Amino acid sequence: MASTSLEDSGSTQSQCLYDILPTPYGGRGAFARSAIPKGTHVLLCTAPYATVLFWKFRREVCAWCFAYSFESGKSKWSVKLALDSKGSGGIWFCSERCRDLCIHEYELAPGNGMDWWLEINAGFEKLVLQSGRISTQSTPPMDPSPAVLAYLEHAKPEDITQEFVDKAWALAEKVALAESNLPWKDALNELEIDSAKYVLDGLIRKSIEETNPMAPMLIRRDDGSSTHCLSGGQWRDYLDLQDNELPLVKSKPYMLASRIRIYRFLRHLSTSLFGSKKQGRSNNGFTASRSVGPIGENLRKSLSTPVATRALMARDYGNVFGIWDMTAEDEGSEMLGWAAYIHASYFNHHCTPNLKKIRDKRGIRFYTFRDVHPGEELCISYINFDSVEQRINQLENDWFFTCQCGQCEKDLSANRDKLRAENPEG
Numbered sequence: 001m002a003s004t005s006l007e008d009s010g011s012t013q014s015q016c017l018y019d020i021l022p023t024p025y026g027g028r029g030a031f032a033r034s035a036i037p038k039g040t041h042v043l044l045c046t047a048p049y050a051t052v053l054f055w056k057f058r059r060e061v062c063a064w065c066f067a068y069s070f071e072s073g074k075s076k077w078s079v080k081l082a083l084d085s086k087g088s089g090g091i092w093f094c095s096e097r098c099r100d101l102c103i104h105e106y107e108l109a110p111g112n113g114m115d116w117w118l119e120i121n122a123g124f125e126k127l128v129l130q131s132g133r134i135s136t137q138s139t140p141p142m143d144p145s146p147a148v149l150a151y152l153e154h155a156k157p158e159d160i161t162q163e164f165v166d167k168a169w170a171l172a173e174k175v176a177l178a179e180s181n182l183p184w185k186d187a188l189n190e191l192e193i194d195s196a197k198y199v200l201d202g203l204i205r206k207s208i209e210e211t212n213p214m215a216p217m218l219i220r221r222d223d224g225s226s227t228h229c230l231s232g233g234q235w236r237d238y239l240d241l242q243d244n245e246l247p248l249v250k251s252k253p254y255m256l257a258s259r260i261r262i263y264r265f266l267r268h269l270s271t272s273l274f275g276s277k278k279q280g281r282s283n284n285g286f287t288a289s290r291s292v293g294p295i296g297e298n299l300r301k302s303l304s305t306p307v308a309t310r311a312l313m314a315r316d317y318g319n320v321f322g323i324w325d326m327t328a329e330d331e332g333s334e335m336l337g338w339a340a341y342i343h344a345s346y347f348n349h350h351c352t353p354n355l356k357k358i359r360d361k362r363g364i365r366f367y368t369f370r371d372v373h374p375g376e377e378l379c380i381s382y383i384n385f386d387s388v389e390q391r392i393n394q395l396e397n398d399w400f401f402t403c404q405c406g407q408c409e410k411d412l413s414a415n416r417d418k419l420r421a422e423n424p425e426g
C-alpha cells in the first residue's frame, strides 16, 4: 500500500482519482477516472466537519485525536482543559500535545483566543447537568413536549408527509421563541444530548466560517502526493449532502419530536449564553456573555430559527461515520461517537466493496483493496456481510434504501434460479 501520513499527504482537486457523477440507480457516487491499483489511498479527510464524542465517554476519549484511554491501559485521560475558572467541567485529552493542537486550532479561527469556545462548551455542559436526568435509553423520549407539540410524540408513519414535517418545524420555531427565557424543564436522553453536541459543533464551524471565511481550519489542504486530501469542508459542502430527514421520520416518527426537542434545547442554550437580541441577560441563571464576539453573534443568529439545526440533523443520519476504537474487529470494538467527513459521504454501499476505510486520529482515509477498473464505482460497505436477505433487510431498516449493488443482483438472481430448479413446476 502506498502509505502516507496525516502530516505529509494531500493533493489538489485536480489530482483526484475519481469524479462524483450520477449513478444508474439514483443519487451520486464516486467513479474512477482511470485504473487504480490495489493499495492506493484515494481519499484522506484530515478532519471532520462536525463531530461528537459520546457524553458518557467524554473523559475516556481524547477530544482531539479520539484515542480511547482503555487502549492505553488507563481508565480515563488526565490532561484537561477546564471550562471555567473554578476548574469544574472540562474537555479531556490524551496528551498536552493534543490539548495544544486543539487550542491552536480554535485560536486560529477567529484570531482572538479561544475563550468564546470554552464559554460555549461550559454553557452546554451546565445546561445538560441542570436538566438533571439523563436517560440511559436512547429512545423513546422521556418527557412530553409542551402541550402544543405533544401530538408529535404519537405521530404514526402514515401521518408523515413533507407538509406534516414542515408544519411541525414551523410550530417548533414559535414554541422555542416563546419559551427561550423560561427555565429549561425537559430531560434529554443520551442520544439527544449527543445529537445536540454534534449540531452545536456544526453550528460553531458554520459561525467560524461566517466570521472568518479564510479560517485555516476550514481550508487546510496540502500538496504533494497522489492522495486526495481534504479537510472538514465548508457549510455549503455540508448542505450538498443527501437530505435524509423524510425517510428517517417516516421510519421512526418519534424522531421528529426528538429533533425538535434538540433544537429547543440549543435555542435555550443560545439565550442562556448570548441573551436574546433585545436583552443582554437571560433568566436562566446564566449571565449572558459579553465576550462571545462575532462568532457568538453568528451562532445566536443560526439558532434564532430552526433552519440550520434542521439542515444539520437532516444530513447526519445516512452520511456520518461512526468513530470506533481501534481494537481488532474480532475482539469487538466500541463506538465512541460519530463524525461527518463530508467528502467521504459520496461513497455508496456495495456488498463486495473495493474500498476500505481506516481511522487516522481525527481523520479518515480510504484505500483500494483490489485493482479498480476505469469508470468503476468506488464503494465501501455500510454493514457486515450476511446473506443477501439479511443485507437487504438491514439496509432497508437502518439505512432506508434498497441495495442496488451488483452483488445483491447476482445473489438474488442465483436464489431465484435455485428456487426454480427446486420447483420446476411452480
Ligand SMILES: C[S@@+](CC[C@H](N)C(=O)[O-])C[C@H]1O[C@@H](n2cnc3c(N)ncnc32)[C@H](O)[C@@H]1O
Pocket: 025, 026, 027, 028, 029, 241, 242, 318, 319, 345, 346, 347, 348, 349, 350, 399, 400, 401, 402, 403, 404, 405
Ligand atoms: C452516504 S450517501 C452516499 C451518496 C449518495 N448517493 C448521494 O447522492 O449523496 C448514502 C445514500 O446513498 C444511497 N445509496 C448508497 N448505496 C446504495 C446502494 N447500494 N443502492 C442504492 N442506493 C444506495 C442511499 O440513498 C443512501 O442513503
